[in-house]
Amino acid sequence: MGRTASLGVAAGVSRPEPSVGVPIDLTSGSGRAVLWGIASEDLNVNLVSWSSGDGVDEHTNAARDVLVIVTSGQLAITIDDHRHALASQECIIIPKGSKRVLRAGNDGVRYLTVHWRRPPMTVDPPQR
Numbered sequence: 001m002g003r004t005a006s007l008g009v010a011a012g013v014s015r016p017e018p019s020v021g022v023p024i025d026l027t028s029g030s031g032r033a034v035l036w037g038i039a040s041e042d043l044n045v046n047l048v049s050w051s052s053g054d055g056v057d058e059h060t061n062a063a064r065d066v067l068v069i070v071t072s073g074q075l076a077i078t079i080d081d082h083r084h085a086l087a088s089q090e091c092i093i094i095p096k097g098s099k100r101v102l103r104a105g106n107d108g109v110r111y112l113t114v115h116w117r118r119p120p121m122t123v124d125p126p127q128r
Contacts, residue, residue: 018045026071026112039117046113047071050104058101064115066094071112074105086111 018024018038029035029047032054037046058078068077069091077084078101079094085105086092094100 026110042117044113044115044117047110048113049108049110050102051108052104052106054108055103056101058099060097060099061094062097063118065096067112067114068092068094068102069112069114071110073107073109075109075111076103076105077101 018036020038020040024038026047029049032049032051035047035049037044039045055076068075068086070086070088072088074088075086077086077092077094078099079092080098080100084092
């Protein structure tokens, strides 16, 4: 199987600096994993790229539905044990609370993820 990673921006990735309200070239940037991410008041958008067989291992996002839009290549996505094959210009909504696995096809994949913006992480003080 290929390499896997969490969806954090990879070290050494060449990425553009996207801005809200400005057109973004979806073919720009190079590397693997998250090439760039942008947030508005309401949305988070990430451009993700994987080589053949690379991807994201099984995990669950209990907080948000996620729209995945394949911009090039192929993506094998498993949602709650149901496998789907997406090609360029296809999309799918992953329901919150579902298990999901994402794996690039033979030619690799580039895709966008779009979801409602998450609130900032907070750490509650220990209870005494």
